[in-house]
Every structure is written in C-alpha cells, then in structure tokens.
Amino acid sequence: MFQPVGSAEEEEEQAEEDCPELVPIEAKQREEEENSNPAAKIPVTIITGYLGAGKTTLLNYILTEQHNKRVAVILNEFGEGSAVEKSLAVSQGGELYEEWLELRNGCLCCSVKDNGLRAIENLMQKKGKFDYILLETTGLADPGAVASMFWVDAELGVDIYLDECDLGRQVALADIIIINKTDLVSEEDLNKLRTTIRVDLSNVLDLHAFDSLSGVSLQKKLQHVPATPPHLDQSIVTVTFEVPGNAKEESLNVYIQNLLWEKNVRNRDDDCMEVIRLKGLVSIKDKPQQVIVQGVHELYDLEETPVSWKDDTERTNRLVLIGRNLDKDILKQLFIATVAETEKWWTTHFKEDQVCP
Ligand SMILES: Nc1nc2c(ncn2[C@@H]2O[C@H](COP(=O)(O)OP(=O)(O)OP(=O)(O)O)[C@@H](O)[C@H]2O)c(=O)[nH]1
Numbered sequence: 001m002f003q004p005v006g007s008a009e010e011e012e013e014q015a016e017e018d019c020p021e022l023v024p025i026e027a028k029q030r031e032e033e034e035n036s037n038p039a040a041k042i043p044v045t046i047i048t049g050y051l052g053a054g055k056t057t058l059l060n061y062i063l064t065e066q067h068n069k070r071v072a073v074i075l076n077e078f079g080e081g082s083a084v085e086k087s088l089a090v091s092q093g094g095e096l097y098e099e100w101l102e103l104r105n106g107c108l109c110c111s112v113k114d115n116g117l118r119a120i121e122n123l124m125q126k127k128g129k130f131d132y133i134l135l136e137t138t139g140l141a142d143p144g145a146v147a148s149m150f151w152v153d154a155e156l157g158v159d160i161y162l163d164e165c166d167l168g169r170q171v172a173l174a175d176i177i178i179i180n181k182t183d184l185v186s187e188e189d190l191n192k193l194r195t196t197i198r199v200d201l202s203n204v205l206d207l208h209a210f211d212s213l214s215g216v217s218l219q220k221k222l223q224h225v226p227a228t229p230p231h232l233d234q235s236i237v238t239v240t241f242e243v244p245g246n247a248k249e250e251s252l253n254v255y256i257q258n259l260l261w262e263k264n265v266r267n268r269d270d271d272c273m274e275v276i277r278l279k280g281l282v283s284i285k286d287k288p289q290q291v292i293v294q295g296v297h298e299l300y301d302l303e304e305t306p307v308s309w310k311d312d313t314e315r316t317n318r319l320v321l322i323g324r325n326l327d328k329d330i331l332k333q334l335f336i337a338t339v340a341e342t343e344k345w346w347t348t349h350f351k352e353d354q355v356c357p
Pocket residue numbers: 006007008009049050051052053054055056057058138139180181182183184277279294295296
C-alpha cells in the first residue's frame with residue numbers, strides 16, 4: 001500500500017456556484033502579499049495516487065501545518081462518495097474548510113473536465129484571496145488528462161502554472177513521488193520500490209518542469225507517456241449508500257470483516273466482491289460521536305470524531321465502497337441487516353465454505 005500519494009475528490013452538487021475553500025492565515029501577512037504582487041502566478045499542486053494511498057491525509061497535513069500560505073482546495077472524488085470524503089476531511093482537519101468546491105459527478109479526467117475548468121475559473125475570480133491551489137484527484141484518474149485541464153483555457157494558462165504534479169500514470173508524470181505507508185512494509189520491499197521508481201523516472205526525466213510549458217508543449221510531452229484509458233482500471237466501480245439508524249460496533253465489525261478479511265460476499269453472478277477501498281461515516285449504538293470508517297484492502301479502522309450526532313433522527317450511516325464485482329443492492333441490504341440485526345441476508349450471501357480466492 002505504498003503508492004505515490006495524490007488524490008482528487010470532487011463533489012457532486014452545485015458545481016457552478018461552489019468555490020474551494022480558503023484557509024485563513026494571519027491578516028498581516030495576507031495584506032502584505034496582496035499588496036506586494038497582485039499579478040503573481042498561482043502554483044497548483046496536483047496530489048494523486050492509488051485508492052487509499054493517503055492523499056487526503058497528506059492534504060489535511062498540509063492544511064494544518066503552519067506554512068503561512070492560504071490554500072484553496074479542490075477535491076475530485078470518483079463516483080458518488082464526495083459528501084463522505086468531505087466530512088472525513090473536515091473531521092480530520094478541524095474547521096479549516098469554509099467553503100467547498102463541488103465538482104459534478106464523474107472523474108476529473110473525462111466528464112468532469114468542463115466543470116473542472118469552470119471550477120478553476122471561479123477560483124481565479126477570487127484571485128488574491130489565496131496563494132496556492134491544491135487539487136486532490138481520484139486515485140483512478142489519468143494524471144495526463146488532469147494536468148492538461150490547466151491548459152485548455154488560454155486565459156487560465158497565464159494565471160496558473162503547475163507546480164508539482166505527482167500523479168498516477170504512473171510515476172511517469174510526477175515531479176515528486178511520496179512513498180507513504182512505509183510502516184506497513186519491510187525494509188527490503190521498500191528498497192525494491194525505491195529502485196523501481198528511480199529507473200522509471202530516468203526514462204521520463206524531461207517530463208517535469210511543467211511551469212515553463214505552453215499547452216501545446218505539454219500535450220507534446222504527454223505523447224511520450226504511453227496512452228492509458230481515462231480510468232486506469234475500468235473494472236473498478238464505486239458504490240455509495242446511506243442507511244439510517246445505529247449499528248452495534250460488533251455487528252459493524254462483522255460486516256467489514258466479511259468484506260475485507262473473509263471475502264465471502266458474492267454478487268448475483270456468484271462472483272466474489274473485492275473491496276479495495278472502504279470509507280464512511282457511521283453511527284454506532286451507544287456512542288454519541290460520529291465515527292469514521294477507513295479501510296484499504298485488508299486494513300481498516302474505526303475512529304471517533306469530535307462531532308456528536310445532534311439527535312436520534314439525524315443518526316445515519318454513509319458508506320463508500322470501491323472495488324470489483326460490487327453489487328450495491330446486496331451491500332446495502334447487508335448493511336440494513338447489520339443495523340436491524342437480522343440474520344437472513346447474511347446467511348444467503350455469505351458462504352462460509354466457499355471462501356473467495
Ligand atoms: N499505516 C498507515 N496508514 C496510513 C498512512 N497514511 C494514511 N494512512 C491511512 O490510510 C487510510 C486512507 O487514507 P486517505 O488519506 O483517506 O487516502 P486517500 O488516498 O485520500 O484515499 P482515496 O481518496 O479514497 O483514494 C486512512 O485510514 C489513513 O489514516 C501511513 O503512512 N501509514
């Protein structure tokens with residue numbers, strides 16, 4: 001699970017009106033910067049990386065560190081999961097986010113391209129209010145397409161330059177590669193990975209330094225990178241659902257463990273569901289606080305947030321699952337059964353004796 005870090009999440013609603021949120025910094029410095037260089041170009045950092053690599057974690061870290069920069073954040077979430085992603089980021093990072101830019105459903109590299117542009121254009125109208133743009137792309141986006149977005153509009157080209165671009169296609173387009181989750185692998189594997197990355201980079205070394213490129217030359221450079229489909233893996237799907245009520249912690253663990261550990265949940269074609277990424281905001285019985293669920297492959301954890309549910313009517317569970325062979329109805333029904341403590345759905349869909357490979 002050590003992957004180049006990056007991400008984009010995007011939000012589905014009100015793409016037109018929304019704007020990225022600005023992180024407050026000290027007023028004095030803000031004034032100085034506004035006065036000093038109103039026409040300064042604004043660096044854009046694209047953070048990308050595979051599902052669950054730690055992009056949002058990095059983003060939250062950047063936003064909470066004292067760097068005295070006012071950062072505008074654009075999230076691009078694959079599928080419908082953006083609302084959950086938003087709440088995760090807000091809960092983890094404190095109250096930094098005043099206003100969110102919500103891009104419409106889909107991924108930034110294809111259908112959302114227009115909205116993405118509009119988003120950036122909106123953002124540029126707020127020029128002077130921030131010094132930096134951070135764009136977290138979906139783990140499945142084609143980085144080349146995301147990067148090109150900044151050159152589609154000539155006007156944008158003059159206002160914004162790409163600062164660092166660490167993205168998935170794969171290591172090729174990255175200016176900086178962060179190897180994350182090193183705590184989960186051996187020193188030996190880590191060294192192998194380092195060697196691999198270095199070799200790859202030497203083949204494509206002339207790709208970076210985006211800042212000096214025009215749109216045309218960026219496109220030209222991108223031609224040297226092998227073409228890949230807009231989503232690196234077309235078989236991966238995203239499922240989102242919401243189920244009101246509380247789940248017993250124990251039952252919730254059983255639900256998650258059947259999916260991530262036992263891998264004994266099947267879809268209607270009798271294919272095993274394979275969950276690569278799980279995230280959500282859940283309501284656990286007898287816990288006043290909202291709980292975040294984070295799962296990546298077989299690792300998961302439940303983390304209490306400082307936010308309490310206002311009342312019982314508000315209590316609900318929102319889950320996002322990303323993976324292969326996922327059937328939304330079955331996953332949702334199983335969750336409903338988890339909340340309702342009914343055994344029926346479980347016994348029909350879990351085949352203890354037929355564990356998936
Ligand atoms: N062990 C370990 N866990 C980490 C590390 N960095 C992040 N995580 C955990 O990995 C999980 C996923 O992190 P996120 O930051 O949400 O990953 P992401 O890349 O934004 O995920 P997507 O946007 O869904 O692709 C969370 O539970 C993090 O706490 C790390 O260095 N080590």
